[in-house]
Amino acid sequence: xxxxxxxxxxxxxxxxxxxxxxxxxxxxxxxxxxxxxxxxxxxxxxxxxxxxxxxxxxxxxxxxxxxxxxxxxxxxxxxxxxxxxxxxxxxxxxxxxxxxxxxxxxxxxxxxxxxxxxxxxxxxxxxxxxxxxxxxxxxxxxxxxxxxxxxxxxxxxxxxxxxxxxxxxxxxxxxxxxxxxxxxxxxxxxxxxxxxxxxxxxxxxxxxxxxxxxxxxxxxxxxxxxxxxxxxxxxxxxxxxxxxxxxxxxxxxxxxxxxxxxxxxxxxxxxxxxxxxxxxxxxxxxxxxxxxxxxxxxxxxxxxxxxxxxxxxxxxxxxxxxxxxxxxxxxxxxxxxxxxxxxxxxxxxxxxxxxxxxxxxxxxxxxxxxxxxxxxxxxxxxxxxxxxxxxxxxxxxxxxxxxxxxxxxxx
Amino acid sequence: xxxxxxxxxxxxxxxxxxxxxxxxxxxxxxxxxxxxxxxxxxxxxxxxxxxxxxxxxxxxxxxxxxxxxxxxxxxxxxxxxxxxxxxxxxxxxxxxxxxxxxxxxxxxxxxxxxxxxxxxxxxxxxxxxxxxxxxxxxxxxxxxxxxxxxxxxxxxxxxxxxxxxxxxxxxxxxxxxxxxxxxxxxxxxxxxxxxxxxxxxxxxxxxxxxxxxxxxxxxxxxxxxxxxxxxxxxxxxxxxxxxxxxxxxxxxxxxxxxxxxxxxxxxxxxxxxxxxxxxxxxxxxxxxxxxxxxxxxxxxxxxxxxxxxx
Numbered sequence: 026x027x028x029x030x031x032x033x034x035x036x037x038x039x040x041x042x043x044x045x046x047x048x049x050x051x052x053x054x055x056x057x058x059x060x061x062x063x064x065x066x067x068x069x070x071x072x073x074x075x076x077x078x079x080x081x082x083x084x085x086x087x088x089x090x091x092x093x094x095x096x097x098x099x100x101x102x103x104x105x106x107x108x109x110x111x112x113x114x115x116x117x118x119x120x121x122x123x124x125x126x127x128x129x130x131x132x133x134x135x136x137x138x139x140x141x142x143x144x145x146x147x148x149x150x151x152x153x154x155x156x157x158x159x160x161x162x163x164x165x166x167x168x169x170x171x172x173x174x175x176x177x178x179x180x181x182x183x184x185x186x187x188x189x190x191x192x193x194x195x196x197x198x199x200x201x202x203x204x205x206x207x208x209x210x211x212x213x214x215x216x217x218x219x220x221x222x223x224x225x226x227x228x229x230x231x232x233x234x235x236x237x238x239x240x241x242x243x244x245x246x247x248x249x250x251x252x253x254x255x256x257x258x259x260x261x262x263x264x265x266x267x268x269x270x271x272x273x274x275x276x277x278x279x280x281x282x283x284x285x286x287x288x289x290x291x292x293x294x295x296x297x298x299x300x301x302x303x304x305x306x307x308x309x310x311x312x313x314x315x316x317x318x319x320x321x322x323x324x325x326x327x328x329x330x331x332x333x334x335x336x337x338x339x340x341x342x343x344x345x346x347x348x349x350x351x352x353x354x355x356x357x358x359x360x361x362x363x364x365x366x367x368x369x370x371x372x373x374x375x376x377x378x379x380x381x382x383x384x385x386x387x388x389x390x391x392x393x394x395x396x397x398x399x400x401x402x403x404x405x406x407x408x409x410x411x412x413x414x415x416x417x418x419x420x421x422x423x424x425x426x427x428x429x430x431x432x433x434x435x436x
Numbered sequence: 437x438x439x440x441x442x443x444x445x446x447x448x449x450x451x452x453x454x455x456x457x458x459x460x461x462x463x464x465x466x467x468x469x470x471x472x473x474x475x476x477x478x479x480x481x482x483x484x485x486x487x488x489x490x491x492x493x494x495x496x497x498x499x500x501x502x503x504x505x506x507x508x509x510x511x512x513x514x515x516x517x518x519x520x521x522x523x524x525x526x527x528x529x530x531x532x533x534x535x536x537x538x539x540x541x542x543x544x545x546x547x548x549x550x551x552x553x554x555x556x557x558x559x560x561x562x563x564x565x566x567x568x569x570x571x572x573x574x575x576x577x578x579x580x581x582x583x584x585x586x587x588x589x590x591x592x593x594x595x596x597x598x599x600x601x602x603x604x605x606x607x608x609x610x611x612x613x614x615x616x617x618x619x620x621x622x623x624x625x626x627x628x629x630x631x632x633x634x635x636x637x638x639x640x641x642x643x644x645x646x647x648x649x650x651x652x653x654x655x656x657x658x659x660x661x662x663x664x665x666x667x668x669x670x671x672x673x674x675x676x677x678x679x680x681x682x683x684x685x686x687x688x689x690x691x692x693x694x695x696x697x698x699x700x701x702x703x704x705x706x707x708x709x710x711x712x713x714x715x716x717x718x719x720x721x722x723x724x725x726x727x728x729x730x731x732x733x734x735x736x737x738x739x740x741x742x743x744x745x746x
Contacts, residue, residue, distance in 0.1 A: 074674040075633075076555060076651035085638040085648060145633020145648065145675025148481065152613040152632055159485045159614045159630070167612035167636055229734045230606060230642035306574045383561060383597060383644040384575030 034193070034427040041416045041425055049415075056408040063401010066394045067142060075145055077394040083387035084378040086143070088395045091370035092402070093139040095250065096132045097174070097221045098243065098369055102251020103129035103181060104214035105281055111207045117274035123185045123421070124262065125255055127413045129214075130181040132251075133174055135406040142398050166224040173217045180210045185417070193420045193427040218243045231377040233310035236299075242292045243369070248285035249338075250365035252278050253358040258410075260355070266418045276349050282361065283342035290339060293332075310376035313386075323388045324375060327367050334364030476500055485614065486627040486666065497629075498666065505671060509655075513662045515670055518688045520621035526682050526739065527622075527718040528695075529707035529727070530596060533744045537562055537587045537594030541697035541706065545598075548683060548696035549669040550661050552653030559680040560598040560697060561644065567591050573731075598697075599624065599645035599680035600730060600738030607637035607646060616677070622711075622739055623682050625667035631676040638677065642731050643738075646679045682708070711739065721745075 045053075070077045080087045106125035109115040141147050152158040153171055162168040184206055191198040222240035229235050256275055263270045300311040312318050314328045341347045341357035348354060380386050391399075419425035479500060484493065498515050505513045542560045551557040563578040565571045571578070578595075588594070605624050608616050615630040616637060638646045652674045664670040665685035672678050683695035687708070693699070698706040709716035718741070721727065727741040 074649070074651045078650075081650065082638065082644070082647055085635040140634075143634070145635070145677075146631065146673075149613075149630070149632045152485075152615070152630055159488070161612050161614045164609050165612040165636070166610065167634065171612070224636075225639075228606065228610070228640050230640055306576070309576065377639065380576055381644055382575075382642050383563060383580065384578040385580055385644075 030428050037425065037427065038416045041419060042412055045415070052411065053408065056404040056411070059404035060401050060408065063398050063404065066397035066401065070142070070394055070398065071147075075143075077392060079389050079392045079395065081387060081389075083381045083385050084375060084389040086374050086378070087389055088371070088391040088399055089139045089143040091374045092399055093136050093143075094221060094373060095366050095370045096136045096139065097217055098247030098365065099251040099254055100129045100132035100136065100177065100181075101214045101218040101244070101247045102255070104211050105248055105252045105278065106255070107207055107210060107214075109277065111204070112211075115274075115277070117271035118277060121259060121270055121274055123188060123417070124258065124414075126181045126185045127417065128251075128255060128258065128410065130178055130185075131406050131410045131413070133178040133181070134409060135402055136174060137178075138402045138405065139399075142402070166220060166227055169220045170217075170224060173213065173220050177210070177213050177217050180206055180213060184210070189417055189420050190427075192423075193425065194429045195426060215244060218247050225373070225377060228377075230382055232307035233376045234373075236296060238292050238296050242289060242296070245285050245289035245292055246365045246369050249282050249289060249335075249361050250369070252282050252285075253338075253361040253365075256282075256358050257355065257362075260351075262414060262418070266414075266422075268418060268422065272349075275354075279342050279348045279354055279357070282357075283339060283348070286335060286339040286342065286361065290335060309380050313379050314372060314376050318380065319386060321379070321386050321388050323390065324372060328372055331364045331367035331372060334360040335368070338364060476504065480504075480629070483629050485630050487617070501666075501670070509657055509660050509671070511657065511660055511662050513664060513670070516663075516665045516685060516688075517667075518665065518684075520619050520623075521688060521690060521692075523710075523712055524621040525711040526601065526687060527709060527711040527722075528601070528682065528740045529709075529718050529721045530740070530742050531705040531707070531745045532593065532595060532742055533746045534703045534705035535562075535594045535596060536703055536705075537564055537582070537589075537592070538702065540700045540702060541596060544696040544700035545680070547659065548661055548686075549681075550655055550664070550671050551647075551678075552649065552651075552655060552672070553659070554654045555649075555651045557647045557649070557653070557678070559645070559647065559678075560596055562594055562596045564589075564592050564594055567593060571595070572728075573733075595742070597643055597645070597730065598740075599682075600643050600736065600740040601680075601682060603737035603739060604735060606640040606642065606734075606736060610636045610640040612636065619667070619684075621688070623667075623684055624679070625681055625684065626677055626679060627667070628670070628672050628676045628678065633675040633677065635677065642734050642736060646677050648677050649674050 066077075078087060103125040106118055106122045110119040110122040141150065144150060153160055153168065155162065160168045160171070162172070184203055187202065188198045219240050222243040225231070225234035226236075226239045256278055259270050259275060262268055297311070300308045309318060313321065314324050317325050338357040338360040341353050341360075347357070375389055378387070378389075416425065483497060486494075489497065494517055498517065502513050502515055505511070505515075539562050542558050542562060545551070545559050546553070546557075549559065551559065561580055563575065563580060564582045565578060569577045582589075582592075601622055601624055603618075603622065605618055608618055608624060612634060613630060613632055615632070616624060616626045618624050633648070635648055638648060649672055653672050655671065660671070661669060663685060665681075665688070668681040668684035683693075683697075686693035686695060694708055695706075698708045707717050707721055709718035711718060713719065721743055722741060725743040725745060727743040729738045729741060
């Protein structure tokens, strides 16, 4: 009998994922629609090439890499839950840390998708792997990124799946196994964002990226956007699944975001001062971002909006009164996500290319194909996370149990 | 009917999920219906890195590529794999006091090196500067799109820029798959069958020398140059990066030929030679003229020397 158990358990999970109320179907249907839209756009791009995008030799990375960069930040932020949960044993957060780890895993999967759609020859992606391909390690930072992102994905899939597997069999998970992984996951989370920052940072041809403050700023802004996204998800989950998530956990995370945003704003100010006060030729990209360059203003309103969002959110998160009020808290979360999405997305990638290395200014505005593919990947990410939660929460609440030959003896 | 519809959507989801996992094979299986699913597709798919193939494997690849090109352009190609000549390190000189900005080099290069005509790809960019304006370090005043009836124009001077064949090339350093490297004779080359099209090299290059095939490269049949080198001017593919190779198909020979841009220049502003040969013209220029290299502060050490002969 027991050899059939994995199949029986698989169907239990499958049934749990497939069955739902009309809201669930509507949500999944909506996401599927956007995914389909993205797929259609992607097939067009596959067929005609990246000429379907607005990227050109002058601005050779665009919306895809911008989203990739932002999502690495979201993934790195899971560590913000892991530290208080496991190291300081802060109970309210410990109960929700699994959601954070799964969000990190989902974000990494989305990162990989954004890289895949950006490749000119996606079918050759195996060339980047060691052994079967010809990975340029340690010279290329992109090779480092492949290692740290996939490693982080493995860690953040293993921990929650292992814990849930044990829970589903009615057993406590073994801290001896999880603890070392958690310890590793903390520097690892920092590393994924550091390596991604270094990827830009190490190019002296692009003065905007070639600033030592880049990696610290990446980390600071990541510790804002990721947790902010999680706060919103926690509230939704709490409402839909009637799950106990302590307000204390939410307010604690909000407080931590305030500190991270403080650091982020300070580092931004440091960069801003250095560029504008020294007023060298390397000022051009910064000028393009905030004041426009030679009549090109594409990003100016976005950058000021981003700055305004970040400062407002900082104040809202910092004051206990607004932090512990759900309207202002959620407003601050949305502002932080939007602010960092602009700043660490297009606001980071595009000024690396404007002005170009030969002084040319090419104004990049994403095409519909790029937008559809981007929406499709976001929808795919949302769908993955939805499916995770759909079978994870019943297991977590003890409503879904696996058939197991040992569980009777132990439990 | 409804079930079939559902099934179709479901299978689409599955292939999407494969994609999500970033599986190369999942993607390849998606791409097959678009391309051709014959044996040569798989041979091309599993083709090894150029520098890891032995002589027989290289031969087989060349034969397959010649066949592919014949099918595509209905012309017989001769794809060379000539290795670097011993004792050579190629260097280039460009006399800024002579250049008249006529762009003959740009188009000679396009014809010789089979650049795509639509979308248009140029390996050489000629920059125009107003006399007295800032230049060299700050290229913001450079004008790339100038269209006068006659050159040279009063009050302007010109600076052509192409791959500087750095001794310390940032593009090679960042390539995640080692699809681009520096040959023993100093030429930086790309294996168009190994490049994954991530464009990291384009971000790294300080000279805007690398070009990407954003669309399917198109060249009229009668304009094709069939005398090509594997690492140089053979026709490229959609989705890969390309660049100047000092006309590797010409210069690697004994006797070799000058690059097409050197040959065409009507005012003799372009010089080319072996940096290791003390009697070469390029060595004479470096030793006797006032030379400078572009963006020397980045320590890329170009083998492309700008100078003023008069």
